[in-house]
């Protein structure tokens with residue numbers, strides 16, 4: 001059987017909520033990516049700062065992951081969409097880890113503007129088999145899901 005791990009980053013917990021739902025169903029390992037320097041609690045400040053940084057392709061330092069990824073065949077990868085792209089911490093994770101030969105099953109939580117998030121994940125995992133991403137939409141400035149619960153449950157069944 002394929003050994004799976006959920007790897008995710010979250011700022012306002014939407015991506016975490018989905019990660020935990022997946023964990024509940026699959027009973028697999030889970031890893032939260034955290035930046036060395038935590039983001040401000042001021043949401044609008046983070047949105048503005050990140051818009052200004054967006055073009056620079058910066059990669060924030062992330063905390064040591066303390067887990068041997070070699071033991072996994074599949075990574076279920078969760079990211080919020082930040083300025084039409086995967087969150088920078090996820091870009092750091094994908095840049096720093098060799099995921100050759102693994103299957104990556106991405107999902108992205110967002111407010112309806114997913115942009116090039118899934119294309120960029122593919123580019124960052126050139127030697128992995130990256131499956132079609134699951135787009136999970138929450139209402140802007142809210143924890144309310146727009147994507148149908150059943151669609152999420154159905155997708156989780158495919159994992």
Ligand SMILES: Cc1cc2nc3c(=O)[nH]c(=O)nc-3n(C[C@H](O)[C@H](O)[C@H](O)COP(=O)(O)O)c2cc1C
Pocket residue numbers: 009010011012013014015016046047048050051079080081082083084085109110111112113114115138141
């Ligand atoms: C810095 C920043 C940039 C964002 N950019 C986008 C965006 O480009 N498109 C979009 O649909 N939502 C955008 N959002 C909204 C988040 O993607 C959405 O709320 C997501 O579900 C948050 O996930 P989290 O709670 O796991 O952090 C942005 C949020 C932040 C904080």
